[in-house]
Amino acid sequence: MFHLQNLELVHWDYCQRVSLPLDASIITIAGPNGSGKTTLLDAMRTLLGLKCSQPRDYKTYARHAGAQVAWLRAVVDNKPHTRQTSSRPFARQLLYSDQVTLACRIERNGGDWQRRYMVVEGDVSIEQLTERTDKELRTMGVEAWARVLSDAGLSPAIAKVLSLEQGQTDRLCEYSPRELLRLVFDVFGDQEVLNAYDTARDHQSQLTREMQQAEKELDHSKAQLAELQNKVTLYKQWQHRVQERERLATEVIPVLEWHTKRQKLAQNSRELHRDRLRLAAHKAERAEQNAQLLALLKARTQAEADEQRLLAERDASAVQRDQTRDMERPLEALNKREAELLALVDKESDAESLHAHLQDLQTRMQDAQARRSVVLDKKTQADNALQALDGQRTPPHPPEARTLRQRLQAQNIGHRFVAEVVDVHNEHWRAAVEGVLRPLRWVVLLDKPGDVAAADALASELRYRHYIVEPGEALPKADPQSLLAQVRVDGKLPRWLAQQLNNLRCVDSPRDGRQLAGNWITAEAYTFDGRGARSVWVEPRDHQLGAAALQSQRDALENDVRRLDAQLGPLTQALMDLKRQIKDCEQALAGHSAAQELAKRAEEFADARQAWPAAKQARIAASMHWQKLDTAYVQAKSHYQVADSQYRQQEQSLRQKNQEADRQAAEMLLRRQQLTAEVDASQHRKQQIPPGWRTPEALQGLMDKYDNERQAKLRLDSVEAELQLDTWEKDATVEERYRRMEATVREQTFSLQDHQVKNAQAATAVLNARESYIEVLRSTVRRYRSNIQELGSLAGVEVSADLPALENEDSVLAQAGLKVNFNFDGKGSIGLNDGEASGGQQVIKSLILLVGLLKDEESASGGFVFIDEPFAHLDVRNIQLVGHFLRSTQAQYVLTTPITHNLEVFEPAEITLVTSKKPRDSRWAPPIAVAKRRGQPVLVPV
Incomplete structure (x- = not known):
């Protein structure tokens, strides 16, 4: 360096x-x-x-x-x-x-x-x-x-x-020992050996990459082959769908349409035959009901005649009763006058006793006036109530209902009361219906669900004691034996109310009701609801449902007026008697003598005493005869009302059945004509279908596969929808491309196998190069150990190094390290x-x-x-x-x-x-x- x-x-x-x-x-x-x-x-x-x-x-x-x-x-x-x-x-x-x-x-x-x-x-x-x-x-x-x-x-x-x-x-x-060993070899290592090792590894890496590339190319080709295979499958499926669409449109649907219509015509023919039989049975039933209607007409006519006869007899008896009363009254008055004068004679001599008697009479007169005023007030109220019913179609509402209606109408909230919706269909069960619905007849039925909040606010403000409910539902089918079947409903009722009426069974007596498992009620409004039995009877004057309830109230008020008139006559007569006695007392106190009047009218009083018992007996007999006739008339009138109601119900039912029968007969004629035309059209269509398509076996096969014409059309729609998708392969060359790609995959498979063989050979070369590399690495470590030991001796430090364990494996070489120990001044060995x-x-x-x-x-x-x-x-x-x-x-x-x-x-x-x-x-x-x-x-x- x-x-x-x-x-x-x-x-x-x-x-x-x-x-x-x-x-x-x-x-x-x-x-x-x-x-x-x-x-x-x-x-x-x-x-x-x-x-x-x-x-x-x-x-x-x-x-x-x-x-x-x-x-x-x-x-x-x-x-x-x-x-x-x-x-x-x-x-x-x-x-x-x-x-x-x-x-x-x-x-x-x-x-x-x-x-x-x-x-x-x-x-x-x-x-x-x-x-x-x-x-x-x-x-x-x-x-x-x-x-x-x-x-x-x-x-x-x-x-x-x-x-x-x-x-x-x-x-x-x-x-670390591994980092130090790597550094030593980088400095001292034999470059040629290292290059050979690197070259061998690079060559193997290159071959590995080429093999991996070949694997990727093979995988890519296989993916393309799979994609082409999917396309071939889609192409074949597309061809199958096209063929299926053609068959469905030209064969399956026309044949199934003809077959379905054929079956429907056969079914319509059978239904038409059954309807003819049913119509004949209904005709016989209507004949029987006509006979029943005639019997009811006779019974109603007889009941009406009985009512008119008893009414005439009662009126004649009333005239006779009034005549006897008119004959009795003068005689009774004379007898009373004689008794008054006799009572006054004894007191004329005693002025104090006469004054006491006058005060007693005056007290009694005041009491009689008070009792007459009470009866007169009641009669006035009854007359006013009866007069208020004139011109009414339904009974009047109570004050709280009228007040709530005014407030609801002011806010344009549409509503009806239950009493306005429900009417009694069968008068025999009026008492039961009135009794059950009495606490519910002023329930408010709103027209719109959106008005609930506003109606609740008004009802809360007025403290209205009845329910405010949302619009009801259509009535369920009524059980013929239930109370719901005895009413007519002009609108919708809440489900719970309709269910309550439908759960009440109508029974003739409590004994019959006790034998049932559920709730029941009698015509006299005696009912059982699971908690026990009780009477819910409502007086006729309190009836509220329908026009008949108005008549019941009118009859009750008329009876009240007659009863009060009967009470008012004796009270008025007694008051007049008391006034006359008071006048006599006053005259006696003024000097008039009662004994003189008795003497003067002695013959008149004697004739009256003799004739009054006979006149009284005649009046009592006439009154009893009138009472008997009146009771009979009331019964006859009730019998006539029942007979008239039954007749009208039977007449209305028969009229509806006759209208329904006429309509069914007209419809049957039209259906027969239409069926004949459809049979002719089906025969014509049959001639257009090839015989092989309409054999029993072919038809059964189509029915097994498609079930019916609708399913075949749905299948055609499904096929049409599938063919409209863009996922189909319609290129006919895809099969040829698939065959070429299949050949390419085979060639690439052979090439990959060749790369795998070469890679194995390269691995052997790397193994040999690694062995040379290990030898050089060992010598390098020895040389470096010698260098640092020599340098340690120069510095006065004892240096030792442990040779690493080297094996012909990359993982072992990667983990190998050079451990160096130093000993300063003989104090012991220390590491790096x-x-x-x-x-x-x-x-x-x-x-x-x-x-x-x-x-x-x-x-x-x-x-x-x-x-x-x-x-x-x-x-x-x-x-x-x-x-x-x-x-x-x-x-x-x-x-x-x-x-x-x-x-x-x-x-x-x-x-x-x-x-x-x-x-x-x-x-x-x-x-x-x-x-x-x-x-x-x-x-x-x-």
């Missing part, structure tokens, strides 16, 4: 132009911190194509100078390595002089800095280099420059060592980086390992080393040890050290370069002082 003899810097950092001698074994660069010591080392590193100390780089130094071009030039020796060989470091560059000039030109190019390297024979100045062209100088980049220096002995491993940062001199001793060595021992260990890399087989010195501050943090004794070791190795060292009071750091140096800080007001740094040790040789000859 070459040595540095001279270094020249131009426009490097703050150095305008500096030329420094380096022709010594140990050169020390001294100066205060920040004076440029590392700057000089980075200049040498940049000249050798190495990285500067982090975070600096060559651009930083070139930029500081402020010039367009910066130069780094060094003169190095080019003498043979040993006396036994004539090989010069730069012989491969055809340079055979003893000195060679290495130069680096750094110039600004487009705003950035660019390095160009050159090597020329002899000691050539920068001016001479400037006069030559790049072509003459054969300038090169950093990568080519690294190859040139590597050929001269500056291997990448040594370059890595030379790039150590400041304060990391002991870095080599921190290497076990933490037991002192600072100076760490430096000596690293220097031994480092300089051992620079010694050749003859143990002569070689190469140079940059060490930045090797004496940092060392005491005097360790500085002496390190200095002694540096002198004994006879290698070239470039050391840096700060200005310190410890002069021992300068003791090993033959040349000392002293740097100074740049003054604040100066552009360039001061010149570098050079101190040579007197009497010492500059550089030990190689």
Whole structure:
């Protein structure tokens, strides 16, 4: 390896132009911190194509100078390595002089800095280099420059060592055994063997890559073959779909349409026959119902005649009753008058008793007036209520319902009450329906679901006690025995209400109801709901459902009026009697004599006493006869209403059935005509279908596959939709391309097999080359062990190294390492980086390992080393040890050290370069002082 003899810097950092001698074994660069010591080392590193100390780089130094071009030039020796060989470091560059000039030109190019390297024979100045062209100088980049220096002995491993940062001199001793072994072989290894091993590995890698490429190509071809196979499959499927579409459109669907219509015609014919039979049965049923209707008509006529006869008899009896009452009243009045006068006669002689009797009569008159006023008020209310029903179609609503309706109508909220929707269909069950629906008849049924919130707000404000529900649903089919079947509903009801009515079974008596499992009710409104049985009877005056309820209320009010009239007559007569008695008392007190009137009218009173019992008996008999006729009339009227209701229901039902029968007969005639036309069309279509397509076997096969015409059409639609997709392959040449690709895959398979054979042969060659490499590696380790042991003896350190276990396997070689142990002062063996060595021992260990890399087989010195501050943090004794070791190795060292009071750091140096800080007001740094040790040789000859 070459040595540095001279270094020249131009426009490097703050150095305008500096030329420094380096022709010594140990050169020390001294100066205060920040004076440029590392700057000089980075200049040498940049000249050798190495990285500067982090975070600096060559651009930083070139930029500081402020010039367009910066130069780094060094003169190095080019003498043979040993006396036994004539090989010069730069012989491969055809340079055979003893000195060679290495130069680096750094110039600004487009705003950035660019390095160009050159090597020329002899000691050539920068001016001479400037006069030559790049072509003459054969300038090169950093990568080519690294190859040139590597050929001269500056291997990448040594370059890595030379790039150590400041304060990391002991870095080599921190290497792992595997890293150290790799570094040793990179420096000492036989290049030819290494090249042969690398060539064999590269050849095997190339063959492996080619085999992998062949595998990829084969896989790609197989993928293409699979893709073509899929395309062939899609092409065949497309052809099959086209053929299927053609068959479906021309054969399957027409045949199935004809067959389906044929079956439908047969089914329609059978249904038409069944309908004719059903129509005949319904005709017989209607004849029977006509007979029942005639019987009901007769019964209704008889009931109507009975009602009219009893009404006439009752009216005649009422006339007779009134006549007897008119005959009785004068006689009764005379008898009462006689009794009053007799009672007054006894009191005429006693004025005090007469006054007491007058007061008693007046009290009784007041009581009679009060009772008559109560009855009269009730009668007035009944008359008003009866008058209010005039012109009404339905019973009036209660006040709370009327108030809520007004508020709902004001906000345009459509609604109806349950009482307006439900009517009784069968009057026999009116009491049951009225009783069940009494708590629910003012439930509000809204027309729109969106009105619920507004209706709730109004009902909450009015404290309405009945439900507000959303629009109901269509009624379910009513059970004929349920209460739902006994009502008519003009609209929709909530599901729960319809279900409640449909779950109530109508029974004749509670005994019959107890035998059922569910809920039941009788016509008298006695019901059972699972919790028990109770009566929900509602008085007729409180009926609310339908027009019949209005009549019930009217009848009840009329009865009330008649009853109150009957009560009002006796009360009025008693009041008149009391007034007459009071008048008599008042006259008696005024001097009138009751005895005189008795004497005067004695004959009249005697005739009245004699005739009154007979007249009274006649009136009682007439009243009883009228009461009997009235009861019979009411029963006859009820019987007539029931008979009339049954007749009307039967008549309406029969009328609907007759209309339905007429409609069915017309439809049947139309269906018969249409069926005949369709049969003729089917026969004509049959003649157009080939006989082979309509055989029983062919038809059964189509039915088994497609089931019916609709499924065949759906299949045709599906096929049409599939054919419209872009995923089909329609190119007929795809089958030929598939056959060609299949042949290509076979050829590539054979080629891959050939590559596999060659790769196996290359693996054998790599195995042999690896064996040679292992032998060279063993010899290299032995030589390096010898070097470091020799260097250790010079430094007074016992050094030992364990040879690594090497096998012919890449994984073992990758894990192999060189373990080195040191023994300082007989204190025991320590390893590379076990933490037991002192600072100076760490430096000596690293220097031994480092300089051992620079010694050749003859143990002569070689190469140079940059060490930045090797004496940092060392005491005097360790500085002496390190200095002694540096002198004994006879290698070239470039050391840096700060200005310190410890002069021992300068003791090993033959040349000392002293740097100074740049003054604040100066552009360039001061010149570098050079101190040579007197009497010492500059550089030990190689």
